[in-house]
Amino acid sequence: MAASSVPALRALSADARHPVLPLPPQPALDRTRVAIGERLFADPRLSLHGRISCQSCHDVATSGASPWRLDKGDDGSPMQLNTPTVFNSTLNFRFTWTGRILSAPDMIAASLRNPHVMGGDGPGIERLRRDSVFAAQVRAAYHRELDERATIDALTLYLRSLTTPNARFDRWLAGDAKALTPQEQRGWARFQSVGCVSCHQGVNVGxxxxxxxxxxxxxxSPDPAILRVPSLRNVMTTAPYFHDGSAPDLSSAVLSMARAQLDITLSPRDVADITAFLKTLTGTYEGRPVQAPRR
Known part of the structure; x- marks a missing residue:
């Protein structure tokens, strides 16, 4: 995330009374440049061989990720780690599973240049420059030809637009007492009492x-040993779970996490209640609930 947005996130940090907070309003964005970013995100011409787009792995028509344990890059080789969702990703404090990338622009640049992801930025950008209609849109928005800097800027703005407000849990936090069922409220209470909230808190629930x-x-899988804690927003839609995609469904992920991280064996009722709570973290995108992709 850009450094200028960090203070705003600090103001939304969790505390003991409010360990999870509703999503903040989406920032004001240049919609013309966002539209260019959306076009770039979905265009396979941006990749070296024209085989994949960002959308190929991060499907914003569904979960913002994919249903596969490991996606394949432009060179056809499998990714090393499971694909995380792009929804609400710019609210995370770091990027990728390892957290080695500090900002959205840096993450986009790394993906474009990585031979195992998009294959390199140069040929793709040159290919898109030859699209006269798209090139005219870029000149109107950026007052220059499409280049790497404009590409990264447009994609960054598009990522910042990918927020999913109106989750039922957010409505409940805002005072709508009927937004959660009794089972979902039990799940939230158990999520806190067993210690899940110690890592999954804040505005992005992680x-x-x-x-x-x-x-x-x-x-x-044992590597990498240290990971950025993932956000649980829209988690119901993002199976398979964990950095290697080894947990096929949400219930098994909850049971495994409690045992591995907390040394607790949850009862079937606890698993059902916590899973029910996690389903209330599903927000909306473009006016409809975020959906799980079909295999």
Whole structure:
């Protein structure tokens, strides 16, 4: 995330009374440049061989991710880690599972240049420059030809537009007592009491700290050992779970996480209640609930 947005996130940080907070309003964005970013995001011509687009792995028509354990890059090789969702991603404090990338522009640049992801930025950008209609849109918005800097800027603005407000849990936090069922409220209480909220808190219900996985018992593949805690927003829609995509469904992920990270064996009722609560974190995008992709 850009450095200028960090103070705003600090103002939305969790505390003991309010460990999770509703999504903030979407920032004001240049909609013309956002539209260019949306076009770039979905255009396979941006990749070296024209095989994939950002949308190929981060499907914003569904979960903002994909249903596969490991997606394939432009060179046809599998990614090293499971694809995280792009929804609400600019509210995380770091990017990628390892958190080694500090800002959205840096993350986009790394993806464009990575030979195993988009294959390199140069040929794709040159290919798009030859589209006279699109080139005219870029000149009107940026007052220059499409280049790497404009590409990264437009994609960054588009990512910042990918927020999913109006989750039922957010409505409940805002005072709508009927937004959650009794089971979902039990799940929220249990989520807090067993310690899940210690890592999954803040405005993104995660995404704001690092943690070692497999503290008490092994969990998924051992490497990398330290991960950025993922956001749980829209988690119902983003199976499979964990950095290696090894948990096929939400209930098994909840059970495994409690044992591995907290040394707790949850009862079937606890698993059902916590899972029910997690489903209330599903927000809306373009006026409809975020959906799980079909295989």
């Amino acid at each position: 995404g704001n700290l690092f943690q070692r996985h497999g503290i008490f018992h092994p969990l998924a």
